Amino acid sequence: MDWTSLEKSKISKKIWLVYIKPYIKTLDMPQTKPIVSLENVVASASVDQKIDLIEITKKFPDTEYNPEQFPGLVFRLTKPKTATLIFRTGKMVCTGAKSEEMAVKAVNTVVQMLRKSKVKIKKDAVITVQNMVASINLGGKIHLEKAARTLARSMYEPEQFPGLIHRMVDPKTVILLFASGKLVCTGAKNESDVYRSVHNLHALLEEKNLMMYDQ
Numbered sequence: 001m002d003w004t005s006l007e008k009s010k011i012s013k014k015i016w017l018v019y020i021k022p023y024i025k026t027l028d029m030p031q032t033k034p035i036v037s038l039e040n041v042v043a044s045a046s047v048d049q050k051i052d053l054i055e056i057t058k059k060f061p062d063t064e065y066n067p068e069q070f071p072g073l074v075f076r077l078t079k080p081k082t083a084t085l086i087f088r089t090g091k092m093v094c095t096g097a098k099s100e101e102m103a104v105k106a107v108n109t110v111v112q113m114l115r116k117s118k119v120k121i122k123k124d125a126v127i128t129v130q131n132m133v134a135s136i137n138l139g140g141k142i143h144l145e146k147a148a149r150t151l152a153r154s155m156y157e158p159e160q161f162p163g164l165i166h167r168m169v170d171p172k173t174v175i176l177l178f179a180s181g182k183l184v185c186t187g188a189k190n191e192s193d194v195y196r197s198v199h200n201l202h203a204l205l206e207e208k209n210l211m212m213y214d215q
Contacts, residue, residue, distance in 0.1 A: 033139070034136050034137065034138050034139070034183075034198050034199075034202055035136065035137040035139070036134055036135075036136050036194065036195060036198055037134060037135050037136070038098050038099060038132060038133075038134050038191065038194070039098070039133045039134060039135050040095060040096060040097070040098075040131075040132070040133040041094075041095075041097040041098065041099060041100055041102065041103045041129060041131075041132050041133075042093065042094070042095050042103075042129070042130045042131040042132075042133075043093070043094045043097070043100075043103040043104070043107065043127050043128060043129045043130060044091065044092065044093050044094075044127070044128050044130050045091070045092040045093075045094065045107045045125040045126060045127045045128070046090055046091050046092065046125065046126050047090045047092075047111065047121050047122070047123050047124070047125050047126075048090055048123050048126070049090045049121070049122060049123065050088060050089065050090060051086060051087075051088055051089075051090050051119070051121075052088070052119070053065055053067075053073045053086065053087075053088050055119060056073055056075070056086065056114065056119060057073065059117040059118075059119065060075065060113075060117070062076070063075050063076075064076075071087060071088070072085040072086060072087050072093075073085070073086045073087075074086075075110050077106055077109060077110070080097060080098075080102045080105055080106050080109075081096060082094055082095065082096040082097050082102070082103070082106040083095050083096050084106060084107060084110045086110070092107060092110070092125065093130075094106050094107050094110075094127075099191070100129050100132075100190065100191065103127070103129065104127050107125050107127050108124070108125065108127075111124065111125050129189050129190065130189070131186060131187060131188070131189070132185075132186070132187075132188040132189070132190070132191065132193075132194055133184065133185070133186050134184070134185045134186075134188070134194045134198075135182065135183070135184055136182065136183035136184070136185060136198050137181060137182055137183075138181040138182075138183065138202060138205075138211065139181060139213070140181050140211045140212055140213040140214070141179055141180060141181050141211070141212040141213075142164075142177055142178070142179055142180075142181055142205065142210055142211060142212070143179075143210050143211075143212060144156060144158075144163075144164050144177065144178075144179050146208075146210055147164055147166075147177065147205070147208075147210045148164055150208050150210065151164075151166055151204070151208075151210075153166065153167040153168075153169070154166045154167070162178060162179075163176040163177055163178045163184075164176070164177040164178075165177075166201065168197055168200065168201065170200075171188060171193040171196055171197055172187060173185055173186065173187040173188050173193060173194075173197045174186050174187050175197060175198075175201055177201075181211075183198065183201070185197050185198060
């Protein structure tokens, strides 16, 4: 081999090592992005006054109110599809929303409807998100038994419940892990905490080699 051929082979080897080989290695590694779906946003609200629930039932016959069984009145909306519990103290709890914005809109819609029907509501509702429940698909399977031994603040009793319960400190959430790679995240107060919890846990699972992907 002459000098020119030798140099060409060195250059080719350098191109292979620096540019091509790392790229091929990356392709071989499973790369997945978690699919996150908010399933339920629970928000509390208050109008800071007593409310006559009997009056509401007369003006809105479709509402549900059985004080012998439950002290709250159930006010259901179709748009956005939610259920708001109204208590005589002026407290409310909205469930079923798929986002924080939807929960706020639902409570404000209920208040507006009450006002239009001549139910006296002096103040606008003060609304606070209490909990968000999200379902997640990681795109691969999880080695739960190994995860139970590896992840701190985790509990796994398959005879009683098929999922592993992992308590996260920052952000403060509880995540249920299933062998299928599906997760359920609860306890978050905003959407950013949901995504941060999922990202942190997914990165930890990858780091500890607890994820298994179909090749």
